[in-house]
Amino acid sequence: MLNASDFTLENPAVTSEKVAGASFSRRAMLCGAVAAIFGFIPENAIAATGVSQTKDRKIRVDLKVNKVLAKVGGVVQIPLSDGSTLALVRTALGAKGFTALNLSCTHNGVTVMEQNQTWTCPAHGSKFALNGKLINGPAQTGLMKYPVAATSSAVIIG
Numbered sequence: 705m706l707n708a709s710d711f712t713l714e715n716p717a718v719t720s721e722k723v724a725g726a727s728f729s730r731r732a733m734l735c736g737a738v739a740a741i742f743g744f745i746p747e748n749a750i751a752a753t754g755v756s757q758t759k760d761r762k763i764r765v766d767l768k769v770n771k772v773l774a775k776v777g778g779v780v781q782i783p784l785s786d787g788s789t790l791a792l793v794r795t796a797l798g799a800k801g802f803t804a805l806n807l808s809c810t811h812n813g814v815t816v817m818e819q820n821q822t823w824t825c826p827a828h829g830s831k832f833a834l835n836g837k838l839i840n841g842p843a844q845t846g847l848m849k850y851p852v853a854a855t856s857s858a859v860i861i862g
C-alpha cells in the first residue's frame with residue numbers, strides 16, 4: 705500500500721466540491737490530476753459523485769451521495785487524468801470496510817473491469833478479488849491500494 709506521503713496535489717488552492725482541474729498524483733505511479741471526465745469509465749461502473757479535494761490534497765468521497773457504498777460489494781470509480789481509474793470498494797461494514805484501488809492491471813497496465821464481484825483484465829485474463837487481491841495471473845501481484853480513512857459521512861483517500 706502506498707503511504708500518504710506518496711500523494712501530492714499539483715494545485716493546493718483547489719478545495720471546492722468540483723474535481724475538474726484539481727490534481728491528485730502520486731510519485732510511485734500516477735502523475736495526473738483527478739478529472740471530472742467520466743466518459744472512459746467501463747460500462748458497468750458507477751462513477752462517483754460528490755468527489756472533492758481536501759485542503760491536504762486528498763480525495764474526499766461523500767458517502768451520502770454514493771449510496772452504493774452502503775452495501776458490501778458496492779463500488780464507485782473515479783477517473784484520474786493520467787488515464788487510470790481509482791475504485792473505492794465497500795469490502796466490509798464499519799469505518800474500516802473500504803478499500804481504494806488503482807484499476808491498472810499489475811501485469812501490463814490495462815484497466816481491469818468489474819465482473820461478478822471480481823476485477824478481470826481484458827488483455828490477458830488476470831483476475832483480482834474485489835479488494836484487489838490477486839486471484840490468478842499472469843499478473844504477479846494484487847492491484848495497487850491507496851490509503852483510506854473513513855467517517856460516517858465520507859471516505860478520504862490518499
Ligand code: FES
Pocket residue numbers: 809810811812813814825826827828829830841842843
Ligand atoms: S495486462 Fe492485465 S493480464 Fe496482462
